[in-house]
Amino acid sequence: MEQANARTKMAGSMRNMRDHAVILNRRFLDDEQLIRSEQLAVLEEIFNTNVRDREMREISCHFAPVLRRDHPYHLALWGKSGTGKTLTMIYFLNFLAEMCRKEGIALRYVHLDLTTARPCFRALNDLACLLNASKRYRRGISLEELMGRIEASLEAYRGYLVLFIDEVDNVRRDRDTFLAFLVRRLPQQIRAKLILVFASNRLNWSDHLDPRTKSFLKLNELVFKPYDAIDLQRILQIRVRKALRPQAVENGVVEKIAALASREHGDARKAVALLARSAHLAEKAGCSISVDTVDEAARQIEQDKYTTMIRTAPVQLQAALAGIIEGVRTKRADLVGSGEAYDAYRAFCTRASLRPLTGRAFGDLVTELDMYSFLRTRVESKGRYGRTREIVLDIPDGLASTIYNTILLNFDVSQQASD
DNA sequence: TGTCCACAGGAAATACGGGGGT
């Protein structure tokens, strides 16, 4: 009896889920799950709706000389993240490669993605890997050696070589070494016709460049403006069509997401992420996506941003933040001085059996937390009583506890006594 | 006006860890 009852319940809820399903094809909500051809298909649709039309035309013009066996300049793409620099360029390069194949022109392209910051060494190493010039090293091999290997592997190649360097300004430290290699040395060492494409989200990117390199670099520049609400609506509509059951998306939802996204950042990736989160929420609740769902999803995304950031941060940074949160709590004020904060941090370290860092190092951790906007600081002089950096937690309401608990999980410490 | 607190934050020194060469 019991069992039969359970079965009908399960069947019922499954049928219910099917009929009220919000998501029909989950994969189209997450680019990482799409295989190459599907990605290109999505792009095809996007570009067919005239989004990024102007940029596409300019890029085509820029590369037109290739078809005449001529050598175009290098190209720089400027625009904030999520404005489609990468996608547009990849889509175009794919198209160009195909065109060249038909015309019998040799063309290779390589996409070096520096989305996460890395030093010159790793950037070069990654490039070498992409060119099959070397295996992956962590350390221990000289820059010179890497450069040599890259050159050697291209020795015999005579065709066009497009190096698409995504997010160039993420090369930390000796960016000049890296760029000098690409811009000045490489073209002289190999016979391939090298075309560099840089993407960056800072307009003044090339200002801090070694002037010698800069003068060597003949650039065409192209600016990607952030998507406006209309563009975003088009992009979102495609996703809705491919991934969701259309009836499950209430009126105004797409418009709302597009409006939020265009107001805040104009970032298409984030807009799609918001759509995806809304869809998941609605599906779990067994209802359709409403404007309120979107609000809730936006809140969750905001919150996740903080928790994942702190969870994946180095332990000392976590300890510093935990210490500061405790310090603020015990003081029952929203503001602590750096001295008190340091004491609290040391206390936390003791309980977590973690070796505490010096005050100097702690200061740097605080600066870092400030940059991630977990908190705000301001140096304040208290006259005779010295000077201090006042620390104010800058975390949305009620999130402090969540974050604090997240950190505790990572440490496995006893709760603070006075809580 | 000078003193002096309690730190900030720059520079250089040192420790560390992981990897290649031999």
Next chain:
DNA sequence: ACCCCCGTATTTCCTGTGGACA
């Protein structure tokens, strides 16, 4: 197995500083 190299994390050392107080 041993040594050297390199990039990164911390420490050590240091100079600087706004303003309350005497």
